[in-house]
Amino acid sequence: MSDQQQVSKTVDASPEQLFSLLVQPARHTDFDGAHMIRGAEPGDEQITGTGDAFVMNMENDALGPYQMRNVVTAYEENRKIGWAPSLHPIDGYTDKLGDVKATGHTWTWELEPAGTGTKVTQTYDWSGVRDEQFRGFFPMVTEDQMSATIDEVANAAS
Secondary structure, three states: OOOEEEEEEEEOOOHHHHHHHHOOHHHHHHHOOOOOEEEEOOOOOOOOOOOOEEEEEEEEOOOEEEEEEEEEEEEEOOOEEEEEEEEOOOOOOHHHHOOOOOOOOEEEEEEEEEOOEEEEEEEEEOOOOOOHHHHOOOOOOOHHHHHHHHHHHHHHHO
């Protein structure tokens, strides 16, 4: 079994339009195909480069409300952006997860001009997950949900 999922499609929006949304964590609720994002914490308005961090308010059936801290791992203006999520605080959910270390996965978006639109590739990679208990949760998002996210970001950009 692979340690990642990747979805690519060409959309009717420019790389600049798409990137301008992806660098704004508060806008991520507008295009979450998995419907888990509830909003960004104040102070995390704009991603400007690798090393930046932002905290997202999330919710799912297993944890209920929770937060993820995302550290930007890739940043090429109008071409690529990615982040590595981890539970926030890292040990704040032991009542539900025990001693699971929820780290090691990444989300990466690549934007490539394609005619009048953009080829968007979204990669969900959990190859860096070292905690075997946490590894058992993957994939948490389906390829269909990833595809819906790409469609939604394209709709939000136009």
